[in-house]
Amino acid sequence: QVQLVESGGGVVQPGRSLRLSCAGSGFSFTTYTVHWVRQAPGKGLEWVAFISYDGRNKYYADSVKGRFTISRDNSKNTLYLQMNSLRVEDTAVYYCARDAAAAAATWVFDYWGQGTLVTVSS
Amino acid sequence: DIQMTQSPSSLSASVGDRVTITCRASQSIGIYLNWYQQKPRRAPKLLIYAASSLQSGVPSRFSGSGSGTDFTLTISSLQPEDFATYYCQQSSSTPLTFGGGTNVEIK
Numbered sequence: 580q581v582q583l584v585e586s587g588g589g590v591v592q593p594g595r596s597l598r599l600s601c602a603g604s605g606f607s608f609t610t611y612t613v614h615w616v617r618q619a620p621g622k623g624l625e626w627v628a629f630i631s632y633d634g635r636n637k638y639y640a641d642s643v644k645g646r647f648t649i650s651r652d653n654s655k656n657t658l659y660l661q662m663n664s665l666r667v668e669d670t671a672v673y674y675c676a677r678d679a680a681a682a683a684a685t686w687v688f689d690y691w692g693q694g695t696l697v698t699v700s701s
Numbered sequence: 702d703i704q705m706t707q708s709p710s711s712l713s714a715s716v717g718d719r720v721t722i723t724c725r726a727s728q729s730i731g732i733y734l735n736w737y738q739q740k741p742r743r744a745p746k747l748l749i750y751a752a753s754s755l756q757s758g759v760p761s762r763f764s765g766s767g768s769g770t771d772f773t774l775t776i777s778s779l780q781p782e783d784f785a786t787y788y789c790q791q792s793s794s795t796p797l798t799f800g801g802g803t804n805v806e807i808k
Contacts, residue, residue, distance in 0.1 A: 624739075629797075687790075
């Protein structure tokens, strides 16, 4: 079955960096666009970024543009989110999510990981 | 950016009730509208995509309608497992945006 497993969350001070990972299994990872979506404690969902199946196309929310970098290693079936210059307002559960169509981008999230919590605090 | 506005933000209902949640986009998005269900401490789950298409495995009591700027999620007969928060999301253009959520509580 399709599985997405995030890791790398934790507590970090403002201004520092953190890298999240998301391991995909149970599907052909190399043919799917994948996304990061976050949820601040007690708040709604916020799309963060996506990367196309081949890594050529990347889009970011304005709130993270220039600070976060999405990447993928298809040889390892793994998605990454490098987060630099972290702010208190980046505190959230970060989910990776699969796009609903292979070799395309529907921008619909059909499978989600369980999430990893990032806390930015001094 | 396309703003998504859901209403109500919360509602109380009983098992067996018909529940309707609305979502309005700040500009026309065609049928590029999706609905998700989220239970506490769980990841969201896709219910409806392209405004009215039921995701595989989702019970038929869930349905979606609408196009352009106004959309509706309907639960025809609320079940105990349906108490959750529901989000709409537009997939028409980046940045992808969600509604603020509707919390469906037990009356």
